[in-house]
Amino acid sequence: MASVRRVTSVRRLDSLAAEEPLEIRTGVAGPGRRRPLTVTMRTPGDDLDLAIGFLLTEGLIRSADDVVTAQLCAGAETPNTYNVVDVVLAADVPTPQVDPARNFYTTSSCGVCGKASIDAVRTRSRYDLTTDQLVVPASTLATLPDRLRSAQRGFDRTGGLHAAGLFTAAGKLVVLREDVGRHNAVDKVIGWAVRQRRLPLHGHMLLVSGRASFELTQKAWMAGVPLLAAVSAPSTLAVDLATEAGMTLVGFLRGSTMNVYAGANRVRT
Incomplete structure (x- = not known):
């Protein structure tokens, strides 16, 4: 005779990860209004870092000196919802042109979605990673996921947030x-690193909680990061780009095991 299990239900409050649109507006200093550049779906918080980081990794600025001010804006036409960042660029910075074919609108799941082609996002970095002398013991790399996870306060509450962490050698x-x-x-x-004037991030490692995509590899290169590690898999384009850049790319960094897909000379076993 089959046993019968009693099923009960419980109602309780749950914490969810916030997701809201953020519009980034840019323009040079002066009386002219800033123009909308992009809208991205994000978790509110550190929005100025997000805007400055986006401009840097897209090749629209080169350093903190290219930014006069960056602030959450509000006004008669823009209620202060904290979902608009206004960035005033220095006079000698070319005004970003919105290319409809490139489509800067991004979602929280895939920042590269909507780009016309891979060539459209292959922005060349100003940093030569081949000269970076970083060498890291594999045993040190193996400790990074636990250190990242233990510092993820938002993930502890919601279970729905990705993380990126910058580590020293x-x-x-x-x-x-x-x-x-x-x-x-x-x-x-x-x-954050741009605003702290820490670029290039030579001698540092960047760890991401998901997979290593082409876009994340490009962003690391634009910031001068010599080693990118991910707890999940890289894509073929990420490996190709890391090899081209002279970057070390580590995937499946879990426990004491990892795969090194590019730049194995920086990982000491």
């Missing part, structure tokens, strides 16, 4: 950012 966490979008978490880290 010794494995010390420098800064961590969380977001519903992997690319946003990386932009927040890089934007």
Whole structure:
């Protein structure tokens, strides 16, 4: 005779990861109004870092000196919903042109979606990673996921946020950012580094909580990061780009195991 299990239900409050649109507006200093550049779906918080990081990784600015001000804006036409960032660029910075074929609108799941082609996002970095002398013991790399996970306060509450963490060569966490979008978490880290005038990030490692995509590899290259690690798989284009850039790319970094797909000379076993 089959046993019968009693099923019960419980109602309770649950914490969910916030997801809201963020519009980034740019323009040079002066009386002219800033023009909308992009809208991205993100988790509110560290929005100035996100905006500055996006501009840097898209090749629209080169350093903190290219930004006069960056602020959450409000006014008669823009109620202060904290979902618009206004960035005033220095006078000598070319005004970003919105290319309809490129389509800067991004979602939280895939920042590269909507781009016309891979060539449209292959922005060349100003940093030569082949000269970076970073060498990291594999045993140090193996400790990074646990250190990243232990610092993820938002993930503890919601279980729905990606994370990106910047580490020193010794494995010390420098800064961590969380977001519903992997690319946003990386932009927040890089934007923080831009505002702190830490670029290029030579001698540092960037760890992402998901997979290593082409876009995340490009963002790391734009910031001068010599080693990108992910707890999941890389894509073929990510490996190709890391090889081209002279970057070390590590995937499936879990426990004591990892796969090194490019730049194995920086990982000491």
